[in-house]
Amino acid sequence: MSYSIKQLAKIAKVSVRTLHYYDVVGLLTSNRNNKNQYRVYEETDLLKLQQILFFKELGFALKDIKIIIENPNFNIEAALNEHKKIILLKQRRLLGLIQTIDKTINKITNKKYMKDEELYDSFTKEEMNKLAHEAKERWGHTDAFKESEKKMRSMSKEQMDVIKIEGDNILRKAATLVDKDVHSNEVQNLIAEHYKHLSNFYTPTPEMYRGLAEMYIGDTRFKIHFEKYHPELPQFMHDAMIAFVDNK
Secondary structure (H helix, E strand, C coil): CCEHHHHHHHHCCCHHHHHHHHHHCCCCCCEEEECCCEEEECHHHCCCHHHHHHHHHCCCCHHHHHHHHHHCCHHHHHHHHHHHHHHHHHHHHHHHHHHHHHHHHHHHCCCCCCCCCHCCCCHHHHHHHHHHHHHHHHHHCCCHHHHHHHHHHHHCCCHHHHHHHHHHHHHHHHHHHCCCCCCHHHHHHHHHHHHHHHHHCHHHHHHHHHHHHHHHHHHHHHHHHHHHHCCCCHHHHHHHHHHHHHHH
């Protein structure tokens, strides 16, 4: 059985734009209908796309996924079993987060006693320290990191809340544009707003912005955060930000 690009997009719950991109980069190439030259996908492509989406969910970069699934020793059954193990671990982690959220809601709405430590039950001290250490290791020597630290220390809670709301609004709007061409004026105007928003923390450069774009699809923490707004948002932001940098 064959599928058109629209049919495959609907079945897999991804955008047509995403499938176009996968075709261009050689991750999921299509055949062409002999009559009209439209993209056509086969049953094997459905399984291949499923693997791509599983690996994306687990935080793999697209270039790494391509290497993995094109390896002649790649075994779908073995991969599925590994996916299941990792997803079950993530499930337990998310259940822990939900329990922490419920406790916090009870503390706020019902004035229920809750130890301060319980607010961070799902984030161990080691994990919090690891994040801070990772940032310092990666960027501590840069002027941008020093500038960011200085700005963060000088901000009041009210100022930080305003910045968070602004960032949230940008991502909410971006989630409504995921089916748009990333080169369109509407998308690029929003990305320019996102670029400017970063100046609340440090002075961005095109090179830094390109690196940030790669993290949006390569770092699981970014992916999980953005996917709360829309499943396709990490890849959309990446593509739109790269287009923005290329234009600059």
